[in-house]
Amino acid sequence: MNFNNKSFTTNSCPKIGIKIHETNNNSFSNKNIFESQNINIMNNQSKLTKPVNYYNTTLDTLDLDIDNYSLDDLYHLFNIPDKQLNDVSLKDAKQIVLKMHPDKSKLDSKYFLFFSKAYKTLFSIYEFQNKSTKKTFKNEDYYDESNNAILDNVFKNNKDFKDPKNFNNWFNKSFEKHRIENPIEEGYGDWLKSDEGIMDISENVTKGNMNEIFEKKKKQIQALTTYNGVSDMFSSTLGGSLLTGDSTFTTDSYTDLRQAYTETLIPVTQEDFEKMPKFSNVNEYKSNRDRIDSTPLSKVESERILLRQHNDMDQQSAALAFKYAKESEKAKRNQQSFWGDIKQLTG
CATH class of the missing domain: 1.20.5 (Single alpha-helices involved in coiled-coils or other helix-helix interfaces)
Incomplete structure (x- = not known):
C-alpha cells in the first residue's frame, strides 16, 4: 500500500487521542503499517487545486465510534477540505476504504468496518443532495409478522402483564428508554420551572443609573447575537429552518413563548442611535x-x-442529510434494543 505524500503540515486532528506529526516518509508498506500501526489515511491530493494537509494517524488510538464524529470530522477523515461531495471526492474516499481492507492492509477488520461506515454516511449525503427523481409514496406495512409470536410469549410467560397497570408501567419505562429525543419538540416545561433567561441585575437600580444599566445589558445581548448573513429579499419558503426548528409562520411578534420572555429588551443602544443619519424634515x-x-x-x-x-x-x-442519517441509524439500534428487551422477557 503506497501513499505518495508531497507536502506535510503539523496540524491537530479533529478527534481526541489522535496525534498528528510531521514525517519524511514517502511511502508505507504493509509491513511497517502492521508494525508501527501508523498510516496516512489521507490521499486525496489529485485534482485538488489547494494544498492538502496530510494526517498521520495512530490507528490504535483512532476513535472507532462513528457516533462521535460530526460531519466536519468525516470531511477531515477523507481529506475533503472544500466540503464538496462529488464523483471525484467520493471515488478517492472509496479508494481509502478499499485500501483498509484486511487482505490488503493486514490490519484488524474493525478499521475497515469503521471507514466503510463513514464512507456510507458521506455517500448517503451525496445521494440526498443529488436526487432528482421524485419518490412515489405507497402505503406499506412495516410490521414484522414474526413479532406476533414474541408478543404472545411475553403475555404467556409474564402473568403480571395481565394486569394493565403492570404492563403500562413496563411499557412507559421501555418507551422512555428507547424513544429518540427531539430537542426541537421538547417544549418549555423544564425551562419555565428554572431561572434560565431571567435578567440578572445584581446592581442596585436607581432612577439615576437605570439607563446606564439597561445600556450595558443591551450591549451584552448584542455580543451574543448570532449573525446569519444577508437573507434573500424573496423566499419560496416560510423562512423557517428544518435544522433549528425556527418558524416564521406568522408575521406577528412573539409567537413563541420563550422568545417573548427572553427577548423583552431590544438590543439597540444609544450608540447605535447616534450612528443613524438624522433628518430635520421629509x-x-x-x-x-x-x-x-x-x-x-x-x-x-x-x-x-x-x-x-x-x-x-x-x-x-x-447537514440535514447527516442529521437524518444519524437519526435513522439510532432508530434502528433502538428498535433492535427494544425487541431484545422483549425477547428477554420471554426467556
Whole structure:
C-alpha cells in the first residue's frame, strides 16, 4: 500500500487521542503499517487545486465510534477540505476504504468496518443532495409478522402483564428508554420551572443609573447575537429552518413563548442611535434616499452571490442529510434494543 505524500503540515486532528506529526516518509508498506500501526489515511491530493494537509494517524488510538464524529470530522477523515461531495471526492474516499481492507492492509477488520461506515454516511449525503427523481409514496406495512409470536410469549410467560397497570408501567419505562429525543419538540416545561433567561441585575437600580444599566445589558445581548448573513429579499419558503426548528409562520411578534420572555429588551443602544443619519424634515429624508446607489449588480458580482448561495444550500442540505442519517441509524439500534428487551422477557 503506497501513499505518495508531497507536502506535510503539523496540524491537530479533529478527534481526541489522535496525534498528528510531521514525517519524511514517502511511502508505507504493509509491513511497517502492521508494525508501527501508523498510516496516512489521507490521499486525496489529485485534482485538488489547494494544498492538502496530510494526517498521520495512530490507528490504535483512532476513535472507532462513528457516533462521535460530526460531519466536519468525516470531511477531515477523507481529506475533503472544500466540503464538496462529488464523483471525484467520493471515488478517492472509496479508494481509502478499499485500501483498509484486511487482505490488503493486514490490519484488524474493525478499521475497515469503521471507514466503510463513514464512507456510507458521506455517500448517503451525496445521494440526498443529488436526487432528482421524485419518490412515489405507497402505503406499506412495516410490521414484522414474526413479532406476533414474541408478543404472545411475553403475555404467556409474564402473568403480571395481565394486569394493565403492570404492563403500562413496563411499557412507559421501555418507551422512555428507547424513544429518540427531539430537542426541537421538547417544549418549555423544564425551562419555565428554572431561572434560565431571567435578567440578572445584581446592581442596585436607581432612577439615576437605570439607563446606564439597561445600556450595558443591551450591549451584552448584542455580543451574543448570532449573525446569519444577508437573507434573500424573496423566499419560496416560510423562512423557517428544518435544522433549528425556527418558524416564521406568522408575521406577528412573539409567537413563541420563550422568545417573548427572553427577548423583552431590544438590543439597540444609544450608540447605535447616534450612528443613524438624522433628518430635520421629509425633504431631507427623500434627498438622502435619492442619493442611494441603486445600480444593478454586475454580472460578475451576481454570479459570485449566486455561487455563495449555492454553496450555502449545499452545506445546509449536507447537514440535514447527516442529521437524518444519524437519526435513522439510532432508530434502528433502538428498535433492535427494544425487541431484545422483549425477547428477554420471554426467556
